[in-house]
Amino acid sequence: MEHNFWHSKWQNNEIGFHEPTGNPFLVKYADVILNTSPALPPRIFVPLCGKTRDIAWLLSQQCQVIGAELSEIAIQQLFEELGVIPIIREFAHGKVYQKDTLTVFVGDIFTLTKNDIGPISAVYDRAALVALPEALRAQYTQHIVALTQCAPQLIVSFEYDQNAMPGPPFSVSEDTVTALYREHYKVECIEHSNLEGGLKGKVNANNLVFTLTPNKTLDRK
Ligand SMILES: C[S@@+](CC[C@H](N)C(=O)[O-])C[C@H]1O[C@@H](n2cnc3c(N)ncnc32)[C@H](O)[C@@H]1O
Numbered sequence: 731m732e733h734n735f736w737h738s739k740w741q742n743n744e745i746g747f748h749e750p751t752g753n754p755f756l757v758k759y760a761d762v763i764l765n766t767s768p769a770l771p772p773r774i775f776v777p778l779c780g781k782t783r784d785i786a787w788l789l790s791q792q793c794q795v796i797g798a799e800l801s802e803i804a805i806q807q808l809f810e811e812l813g814v815i816p817i818i819r820e821f822a823h824g825k826v827y828q829k830d831t832l833t834v835f836v837g838d839i840f841t842l843t844k845n846d847i848g849p850i851s852a853v854y855d856r857a858a859l860v861a862l863p864e865a866l867r868a869q870y871t872q873h874i875v876a877l878t879q880c881a882p883q884l885i886v887s888f889e890y891d892q893n894a895m896p897g898p899p900f901s902v903s904e905d906t907v908t909a910l911y912r913e914h915y916k917v918e919c920i921e922h923s924n925l926e927g928g929l930k931g932k933v934n935a936n937n938l939v940f941t942l943t944p945n946k947t948l949d950r951k
Pocket residue numbers: 736737747748749777778779780781782798799800801804837838839840856857858861898
């Protein structure tokens with residue numbers, strides 16, 4: 731989507747994707763991303779993070795969290811709702827909001843480099859891949875692989891009849907996730923359940939949750 735699409739969503743507070751109490755699948759399947767490097771606090775990358783309450787939950791689990799988000803409004807609200815005053819600095823392609831174990835890069839995720847975000851132990855993608863139109867998905871997934879040096883992932887997605895409603899969120903099926911990531915990961919669908927009430931109350935949809943396990947272990951230092 732165009733950046734202006736998302737900026738206008740945040741300016742107009744049209745954020746139906748935001749879950750005020752966080753995502754239950756993160757809590758249900760957190761082991762997948764929390765136990766990747768038992769000796770160290772996990773460093774979890776949350777792409778297209780918005781102001782998700784999942785960040786508060788990850789912080790409560792002693793994770794370090796690195797977020798990436800286009801909208802500064804979202805990140806101002808994220809820190810306000812956490813009750814934390816961030817230190818704000820400029821970086822090459824935007825701003826960085828940081829406090830203790832939370833760092834958020836505000837800008838286009840495609841401008842971030844692996845040196846910006848540092849070593850990552852796992853990726854938590856809720857409504858990130860599904861936010862992007864088909865034309866951007868391969869670019870996004872290759873970028874995530876390069877940015878995180880193929881870190882394990884937990885992906886929360888939706889599947890529905892794309893003819894019944896335009897995205898976002900777009901329908902991203904198991905076949906799509908597998909095709910996008912199979913070169914680097916073993917993709918497993920660990921949850922396939924009905925989305926209660928349908929998507930936006932209009933369209934029958936399924937929740938899909940995936941684990942991505944790297945085909946080979948890279949040195950992510
Ligand atoms: C569907 S929302 C999901 C937000 C969050 N993951 C959640 O679960 O609430 C997608 C988010 O991606 C952000 N976004 C879209 N394109 C982006 C880009 N190129 N770089 C960084 N963030 C982007 C939008 O501003 C929006 O907050």
